Amino acid sequence: MNISYKWLQDYLPCDLAPQEVADTLTSIGLETGGVEEIETIRGGLRGLVIGHILTCEVHPNSDHLHITTVNVGADEPLQIVCGAPNVAAGQKVVVATVGTTLYQGEEEFSIKKSKIRGVESFGMICSEVEIGVGTASDGIIVLPNDAPVGMPAAEYYHVESDYCIEVDITPNRVDATSHYGVARDLAAALKRYGRPAALRLPDVHLPEGDVADKMPVEVPDATACPRYQGMVIRGVTVGESPEWLRNRLLAIGLRPINNIVDITNYVLHEFGHPLHAFDMAQIKGGRVIVQTVAEGTPFVTLDGVERKLAATDLMICNAGGQPMCVAGVFGGLGSGVTEATQDVFLESANFNPTMVRRTARRLGLNTDSSFRFERGLDPERTDWALRRATSLILEIAGGRLGGMTDVYPHPQPPYEI
Structure with a gap:
């Protein structure tokens, strides 16, 4: 996993040099593979x-x-x-x-x-x-x-110089699969060594939206999907991301696509929780169903490849039961955000790690999303990620806020330590 030194400083300002950050992370169990100076333009x-x-x-x-x-x-x-x-x-x-x-x-x-x-x-x-x-x-x-x-x-051209720190994440450290997660561990180490460390996470304040303008969501099996949240955002303008956002993604080796998709990738690498954005015009029947489909159902993923689904693959489907996205793994070609998109349904969910792992392996798709879901994510983290991405979309792509859907039949109680 790649960590941007400058991006890390957004959550934990400190005077450690990039190599010192890498050495400190290694000393506390987040082993680093190297530090490379990078530039937004080679x-x-x-x-x-x-x-x-x-x-x-x-x-x-x-x-x-x-x-x-x-x-x-x-x-x-x-x-x-x-x-x-x-x-x-x-x-x-x-x-x-x-x-x-x-x-x-x-x-x-x-x-x-x-x-x-x-x-x-x-x-x-x-x-x-x-x-x-x-x-x-x-x-x-x-x-x-x-x-x-x-x-x-x-x-x-405002060329930026940064350092990319490669962090090797073991299967038990899903908490460290983001810039904030790494900053949290680094802050603990600095405090232990008697150095000041003020960890911070951006405040998320959303304007009042049309709470009645929700996307109906059905989740027949709460074991497969413990929590499913979604937000309706209407009237967005899809286009190129601002320079600061493009530079953040380029620093960790990601190619900017458009402002909506870039925001979902940004929040994923900021907070460690995957999101997915749907073009609402492509959600036939105006309803989302989280379910499996028939064995052998054909499905074209975002990379343009047609794949045959298994009866155990968890899918995000429309009202007619047609799949739109491989849950927690990869989006579909027909429902993603394009420059023609005006209304967005933003998904922030929690999926069963075993189901995600099995599907990702069978389809040969190892994505940033599946990497995290496979390790088991906290359903309590979906809300902040959704609100953070929503606030960035309103700021960067405009639009007006609809309502939030939250299907969470068995809330997870806080852990006691």
Whole structure:
């Protein structure tokens, strides 16, 4: 499991260096496999600066190349030969100066002084894909006119540096499968060593919603699903997550998808409890049933693979009994959140660890969700996770709050120590 050093500091501010955090965790039983410095963009955009194209002329020996002079904030402008079709004088651009290393996938190359068709070139004007800030490769990046000339590209694109701490989680330590869980153990260690440690968890305050606007949920077998909570959120705007959220996920090796899905992944790695978001328009019949289905029922998971279900697989189904999600393991292709989604049903449940483990193994799906459910989660933790994710969705994706469903027939009494 990957832990972000900066993210950990959100719950336990401390002056320990990343390696000291790793050593302390190992000493208390959360063995760490290593500490790796990471950046939100590989290479940190070192050597890249914002430039201003002063002149742009056709190359005398080519019908597609141009010779430019670019002000990069140095004493003299740089002469750069550029082959992009959209290059023009007056543009603000990103320039890789001589000596810069660029990365494309697993490959890397250095920018050197060169001669292109007999004309010297002292750098490269870059596209999005060449510096790792996007996927466009059909032309150079053209920045707004107010982009400061000479500013490091790392500063312009807010590149963050962080440390990723790899923590090996044994089967009995489901309590430590989150940043808050690790911070809790670290706080205990610091207090034992006489160092200040103020552990904190964000307060969750939700506005008053339409309590009548609930999703009906049926759970025939409370042994398979001890608790099922869900929240209706209407009128959301699905899109790209804010930079801080994308950076948190990237720091632990997760690919951002959209703001709703990213929030569920964020809360999972923050608090250790999995969630799932459904597009309410895809819940046929407006009802959720947690049940098993007939042996051999076909089901297409989010990865586009059709799988045959067993009669022991616990599923989240619609009113017609059609499966929408493999409970605690993986979502379905037809019911997930997309950019067209307007209304969301947010699930926070507690599933039987044995059933989840059996299904995950049989389907060959080892997910962040199944990893935690298999180890046995506390049904009392579903509520905070649901409220936390809901508050983030309202903050980031907008919308208005509906009602909460809570099917919890046998509440678990607090443990006495």
